[in-house]
Amino acid sequence: MSEPIWFNRPAVTGREIDYMRQAMEQGAISGDGVFTKRCHALLEQITGARKALLTTSCTHALEMAALLLDLQPGDEVICPAFTFVSTINAFVLRGARPVFVDIRPDTLNLDEQQMQRAITPRTRAIVVVHYAGVACEMDTVIDIARRHGVPIVEDNAHGFMGRYKGRALGSMSALATLSFHETKNITCGEGGALVVNDDRFSARAEIVREKGTNRSRFFRGEVDRYTWVDIGSSYLPSDMLAAFLLAQLESRDAIQRRRQQIWTRYEAALGGWAGTQGVRLPVVPAECEHPAHIFYLLLPSLDARTAFIAHMRQEQILTVFHYQPLHLSEMGRRFGGAPGQCPVTEDVADRLVRLPLYFGLSDEDLDRVIGAVVSWRA
Numbered sequence: 001m002s003e004p005i006w007f008n009r010p011a012v013t014g015r016e017i018d019y020m021r022q023a024m025e026q027g028a029i030s031g032d033g034v035f036t037k038r039c040h041a042l043l044e045q046i047t048g049a050r051k052a053l054l055t056t057s058c059t060h061a062l063e064m065a066a067l068l069l070d071l072q073p074g075d076e077v078i079c080p081a082f083t084f085v086s087t088i089n090a091f092v093l094r095g096a097r098p099v100f101v102d103i104r105p106d107t108l109n110l111d112e113q114q115m116q117r118a119i120t121p122r123t124r125a126i127v128v129v130h131y132a133g134v135a136c137e138m139d140t141v142i143d144i145a146r147r148h149g150v151p152i153v154e155d156n157a158h159g160f161m162g163r164y165k166g167r168a169l170g171s172m173s174a175l176a177t178l179s180f181h182e183t184k185n186i187t188c189g190e191g192g193a194l195v196v197n198d199d200r201f202s203a204r205a206e207i208v209r210e211k212g213t214n215r216s217r218f219f220r221g222e223v224d225r226y227t228w229v230d231i232g233s234s235y236l237p238s239d240m241l242a243a244f245l246l247a248q249l250e251s252r253d254a255i256q257r258r259r260q261q262i263w264t265r266y267e268a269a270l271g272g273w274a275g276t277q278g279v280r281l282p283v284v285p286a287e288c289e290h291p292a293h294i295f296y297l298l299l300p301s302l303d304a305r306t307a308f309i310a311h312m313r314q315e316q317i318l319t320v321f322h323y324q325p326l327h328l329s330e331m332g333r334r335f336g337g338a339p340g341q342c343p344v345t346e347d348v349a350d351r352l353v354r355l356p357l358y359f360g361l362s363d364e365d366l367d368r369v370i371g372a373v374v375s376w377r378a
Contacts, residue, residue: 005369007318010182010189011359013251019243031236032216035243042249043178043193046161047168051196053209054242055235058157058179058192062090064235065153065175065194066125067208068201071096075124080110081327081342082349083129087155088326096124098335100327102342106283108352109136111344116144123148128173129155132294134284135164138172153177156195160186161256163289174198180245185255185291185359188245191237208232255359259292262357262366266295273374295355296322297373302350304378309353315372317356325349 023029036054043052055061071077073095079088081100088098099118104111108131115126126145128136145152152172156162157179159169170176175198180191194209196202206216212232217223248255267281274281280298284290299305305321312319325345327337339346356369 002316002368004316005318005356005361005365006358007320007354007356008183009358009360010187011185011248011251011255013247013254013359015247015250016244019247020240023239023243029238029240031234031238032219033239033242035239035246036237039242039246039249042246043195046249046252047176047195048171049176049195049197050199051202051205053194053196053205053235054237054245055192055194055209056237057086057190058155058177058181059086059090060233060235061177061192061194062086062153062155063093063233064205064208065177066091066094066096067231068175068204069125069151069153071124074122076120076122077125077127078110078115078118078123079127079326080129080131081325081332081337081345082108082131082323083155083326084157084323085326085329085331087127087129091125091127092331097122098326098332099123100332100335100337100342102344103131103348104137105344105348107131107134107136107285107288108348109134110141112137112140112144115141119144119148119150123150125153126150127153127155129157130159130162130169132282132296133159133162133169133291134282135159135162135169135288135290138164138167142172151175151198154195157181157184157192158293159291160184161252161291162293165287170195171197175201180248185259185293186245186248186252188237188241188248191241191245204230209235256291258359259357262361263290263292263295265366266355266357266370269370270297270373277376277378279378292357295357296352297355298348299351299353300378305351305353308376311376312372315368317369317372319353319355321349322352322354323349 071094154176156170176195178193218226278300
């Protein structure tokens, strides 16, 4: 019997263990060590950000964004209904009310026209998610947000290294977040980053990340002691994780090159089959450069998706669906979510399935996946 092909396997590019050993030998493996600082510098170079700060997760980076925006109970935050719970939970923790907006049927991103209609005098933030690393229609989003005086937060968990009209994803908002979870292109197992593009938030972001203290200023010699000056929490990852991440960041071109090869092969090999089976492949607008984070199929129905996943499992290949509609979740209903409110989200959530896509996927295994997919009939 063939060996299983998993949905995901984290990339290991060669220097991860070496860097982690160096961190241990230096005898300082807590947060904001040498490797963390090197990651910060490289992330700022890649994204063009004013400041990039590693966090323990993308979830925690989103929590920092909510703290920096001073959200209060009763404030409203616009978000897509088709996303991971962390996207909105971070803001709900501050007492904000989520306003769920449907997604576009093409890119599966926040529908910018419906977003505009959802804005009220209580709107305090717009959170966009670049699904599968394909950019939202940011020119329109930015224009609407500017006219209403509402800051944008980019949840860029999928889109690191992606671009929109030549601009890096995560660079077009006041604050943005990155994920380095093991399922992401660049990983350290668990980790994330807050990207600060607005200088108004730079100094306070350091404080919030350091338990509400001015500890970072103390270590730079700007104050003679550090103390508690604001609210905050402990969002610093270990320098061991930063060491692993630095090796990944330095190998980003090789990782991205392989992922693009796999994504492009799927697109070329599955187009004809998809057309005969009523299956839709990902849509990538011409102005978007995606980082090959996800290759998904939209099957004709929920029953078809269930049958497809079972077929692939018989072939020892793991394929998985994705988000369930947030507005229909137990918590989402508490905030007024109801069936029919976001019809595109409800439809897509039942039909979407993701194919294996990771750095170490061999050409032979890629052929197996493609062969198994095209042998399925709706």
